[in-house]
Amino acid sequence: MRQLGELEAEIMYRLWAWGRPATAREVLVDLNKQRPIAYSTVKTVADILYRKGLLIREKEGRAWLYEPTLTRQQYTASLMQEALGGNPDTAGALASFVEQISPQEVDALRLALRTAKRRGGS
CATH class of the missing domain: 1.10.10.10 (Winged helix-like DNA-binding domain superfamily/Winged helix DNA-binding domain)
Structure with missing residues (x-):
């Protein structure tokens, strides 16, 4: 997208x-x-x-x-997925991303990862 x-x-x-x-x-x-x-x-x-x-x-x-047809969050997630999908070094791209976000965004990311894990998403 x-x-x-x-x-x-x-x-x-x-x-x-x-x-x-x-x-x-x-x-x-x-x-x-x-x-x-x-x-x-x-x-x-x-x-x-x-x-x-x-x-x-x-x-x-x-x-x-x-x-x-989709929420703003779903749209943003699809853009992020597309950006990651085009990068051969996904771990490096994610590490660079995390280095650039605020502490509040890091906390939100941790919460999202825990929520996804509970839902069986990874």
Whole structure:
């Protein structure tokens, strides 16, 4: 899975934060609080995200309601997995990553590893 473009990310971040389906018009209204953007641009990018499989959509009246197909955490995990998969030295890449993260992130990583182990994930 490739990294999102700027507007793709802005749309996805809003949908993830809202935790509910939304129309392109709702996204537009929120985006316009920060910068002017055309409805057609938001609609086009939402349709691109739909075709990429990142959004599902359902008709409501004349508008489409868009909803993410995965959580922000799942999306981030897929990017991390892709980055690791392309590196022949996975252990080295992980060690470098851990050296760069904060102590709070290290604690979160430890918790995630313990949780995965309990679930039988490794």
